[in-house]
Amino acid sequence: MSILQVENLHFSYGKSLVLKNIHFSLDKNKMVGIIGGNGCGKSTLLKNISGYLKPDSGRILIGNKDIRRFSTKERAQFIAYVPQDMPYDFDFSSYDVVMMGRIPFLKRFEREGKEDEMIVEEAMRITNTWKFRDKNINELSGGERQRVYIARALAQRPKILLMDEPVSHLDIKYQIEILSLARELALKGMLVIAVLHDINLASQFCHDLFIMKEGRIMDYGPAIKVLKPNNIKSAFSVDVKLLHNPVTNSPYVVADLEERKGFDVI
């Protein structure tokens, strides 16, 4: 049974149609990457899946139930969302931030209990953030903060984890750490969908890739099938060459330097 089905989804911001006839279904235990050029609708698709944006037509089923039939709160018990890193101008401790992941499970006047504390601790240990639980969120580095936000998402005990460019401005250590973690979570039973900028990271870490162009899904499948020079040329308007990455057995994209030969610097 697929945990997530998207059927004939259309979405527009005002008059401009951003997502066109998106149609797919995904099972758990998978890490799926969404790649594509700027403005192709990657993040918009993610926010439609999360229920934050409402599609013009088509529907989204979470475990066979239409997402519109979930309340905001119920939705948050199934789907967690990790935002792009942004500046934070409040000083909650990391622990408090992760504890916010329990909001969907608490009644209005209910206080966080032992169980919530255990879940938060577990989420923070998995993400290796427990050691700075008392630190303010704005004292952390970008990579640390991103991990705190993943911990908060884990505290929601989600079936589907959505990540919007989780590693875009992190150094390689954190990129590897966070994407390995995401992949591990997928193998433990979640469906992880991540919007990624870096095609090679996507190729190395994701089981399957969506490649998007102008609001449509151009191709879907394992990296080896999707990452073809003509697909990339079409989605990113750039000529590339593909190598074989022997470590992960996936394609590795490099710039096609031949193209640049006629270009005079001075």
Added chain:
Amino acid sequence: MKRSIYFVIAILLLFLSLLISISVGAVNIPLQEIVATFTGGGDETHRTIILNLRLPRVISSAVVGMGLSVAGTFFQALLRNPMADPYVLGISSGAALGATLAIILGFGLISLSFMAFFLALVVVVFVYLVAKTGSRISINTMLLAGIAISSLISAIISLLMLLNHEELTKIYFWTMGGFNLTNWQKVIYSSPIIIISTLIMYVFSRDLNAILTGEEIAEHLGVNTELVKRTILILASLVTATCVSIGGVIGFVGLIVPHISRLIIGPDNRVLVPFSALTGAIFLNLADTLARVILRPAEIPIGIITAAFGGPFFLYLLVKNKRKIKGM
């Protein structure tokens, strides 16, 4: 643990400040006379002063201090802007226009309060409608619309003042704020509005914590952000309009008390809201007492006190906590 100590201290201080402000004034009343009055005895003159003059005034300064601080706390969280105060959406200018009109037209005290209250709400509704796009409210548009309407109304008020020289002092004093015209009637209509609205808003304080970390994020945590925003916007405006209608436009309280409270007790609204309610009550109560006694028997507008004491104290805290305060 540490937090509850702060609360105990704040409650004791509130009690102390209420006692002081009942005791001092044009006539000083000793403690045993106050106790006697409340236990049903005491000197008749003292009794009259306490029950008819001091008590309504002490209560309204405390309640307004509480209301403005709570409204300020909520506005700062909701607008995610440390510069926000209860007047940020133009509520004060609406109220001031109402009061100005009432003074010019020669209305009585209660009608004046009502006019101030009514026009304050009209302004908020207007700002809200301008900022509403579809089912969502744009925070930035709301802030800008608030500034725009405030300056328009200030212009109208200046013109009205110019055309009505003889009422100039009266209007000026009203806008500076003060509790010299307080009576039981005002206390009875204002306190329930302020207290009940505060309690309702408090229900949303955990949701507001999540909203502080970003509206989109809060929505993904299962918070119905539009409902929370709308409720708090309406109730915080109602509280502010009520405060302004009985105390005038008292500046600074709603800006600095929330910040001071945040520095002491942290950003968690579940603790911060009740704490700034207490601190606000203490602060404005003491400020009003000073306003009454500094130039005894004359009074100075309370706005001068709140700015003169609040400003430097806040600067001191800012310098002391330079590292700690990053906006909120």
